[in-house]
Amino acid sequence: MATSKDESSEKAQPQPVMVVAIDESDHSAYALRWTLDHFFTAGNDSVFKLVLVHARPSATSSVGLAGPVYAGAAEVLPIVDSDLRKIAARVADSAKQLCIKKSVNNVIVEVVEGDPRNVLCDTVDKYHASILVVGSHGYGAIKRAVLGSVSDYCAHHAHCSVMIVKKPKTKH
Numbered sequence: 815m816a817t818s819k820d821e822s823s824e825k826a827q828p829q830p831v832m833v834v835a836i837d838e839s840d841h842s843a844y845a846l847r848w849t850l851d852h853f854f855t856a857g858n859d860s861v862f863k864l865v866l867v868h869a870r871p872s873a874t875s876s877v878g879l880a881g882p883v884y885a886g887a888a889e890v891l892p893i894v895d896s897d898l899r900k901i902a903a904r905v906a907d908s909a910k911q912l913c914i915k916k917s918v919n920n921v922i923v924e925v926v927e928g929d930p931r932n933v934l935c936d937t938v939d940k941y942h943a944s945i946l947v948v949g950s951h952g953y954g955a956i957k958r959a960v961l962g963s964v965s966d967y968c969a970h971h972a973h974c975s976v977m978i979v980k981k982p983k984t985k986h
Contacts, residue, residue: 830944832862833937833974835930835964836909837869837949838901845949845979846909850916862945865922866909867937869930870902931967938972946972950980 834849836842846866854860873895902925913921926933938946948965969976 829863830861831865831941832945832947833865833867833934833941833943834947835869835934835949835968836866836905837930838905839949839951841949841951841981843908843912843949844981845947846912847916848979849947849977850913850918854916854918860918863922863941864913864918864920865924865937865941865943866906866913867924867926867933868902868905868909869933870898870925870927871929872927873898875929930964931971934964934968935972938968938974943974945975945977947977947979950978 832849832853834846836846853862854864873891876894876898877890906923906925910921910923913919924937926937928936934946934948937943946968948968950965951963965976965978969978
């Protein structure tokens with residue numbers, strides 16, 4: 815059976831990639847759940863290939879955040895690194911389990927050491943992603959100015975569309 819030029823060019827198109835940032839926060843879990851519910855319905859093939867990425871901080875940056883470097887830092891680094899690896903494994907496993915629960919099985923999960931802003935933008939470039947999804951912690955203007963915002967940075971620097979998913983406030 816002959817295929818038209820339009821049909822063959824559609825088949826040759828690579829599947830667009832959606833990158834979802836994951837971490838140990840409720841905001842991240844909500845963003846992943848929301849994305850799966852809205853873009854990856856059970857039993858249906860999604861338009862997107864799904865890549866989940868967790869940016870694991872380095873032990874040296876974590877110890878450096880705790881205060882000035884002290885004489886015993888060298889002994890503490892392996893312990894901190896081990897803890898960060900365990901947290902990253904938990905985050906990745908939890909995200910994989912949620913995908914399985916939602917019947918989304920074709921998922922790539924990556925854990926990359928580094929600053930989340932750089933890791934996310936680099937992952938977008940690596941996969942030529944069409945969309946980056948990040949959860950919002952909902953920081954106010956002052957906290958954002960002091961701490962910086964991963965979602966704000968990515969919105970300005972990622973080479974794709976960025977979707978910021980904000981968890982609704984619960985009513986008391």
